[in-house]
Amino acid sequence: xxxxxxxxxxxxxxxxxxxxxxxxxxxxxxxxxxxxxxxxxxxxxxxxxxxxxxxxxxxxxxxxxxxxxxxxxxxxxxxxxxxxxxxxxxxxxxxxxxxxxxxxxxxxx
Numbered sequence: 001x002x003x004x005x006x007x008x009x010x011x012x013x014x015x016x017x018x019x020x021x022x023x024x025x026x027x028x029x030x031x032x033x034x035x036x037x038x039x040x041x042x043x044x045x046x047x048x049x050x051x052x053x054x055x056x057x058x059x060x061x062x063x064x065x066x067x068x069x070x071x072x073x074x075x076x077x078x079x080x081x082x083x084x085x086x087x088x089x090x091x092x093x094x095x096x097x098x099x100x101x102x103x104x105x106x107x108x109x
Contacts, residue, residue: 018094
């Protein structure tokens with residue numbers, strides 16, 4: 001199987017089921033240990049700390065570049081020295097391979 005970070009997101013406009021909790025947990029093992037699957041298995045989150053605002057914004061901009069390139073966009077919450085990332089595939093009401101692909105690309109930053 002191709003490494004997650006080497007894969008490309010595919011458009012998802014609904015009509016497909018979200019990943020099962022078991023499949024999501026299996027994919028989660030391929031990511032940095034700080035990624036967490038929500039208890040309801042509908043989102044994937046990670047929180048990061050930075051030295052200062054400049055580094056936080058540099059990271060957020062890099063995440064935005066990945067999201068734009070993959071056409072799969074996370075929710076970001078950020079401040080002076082932190083960034084919280086949440087991936088979810090809203091059109092299916094849960095997680096898809098796209099969430100894990102993008103998380104793997106974020107891990108490479």
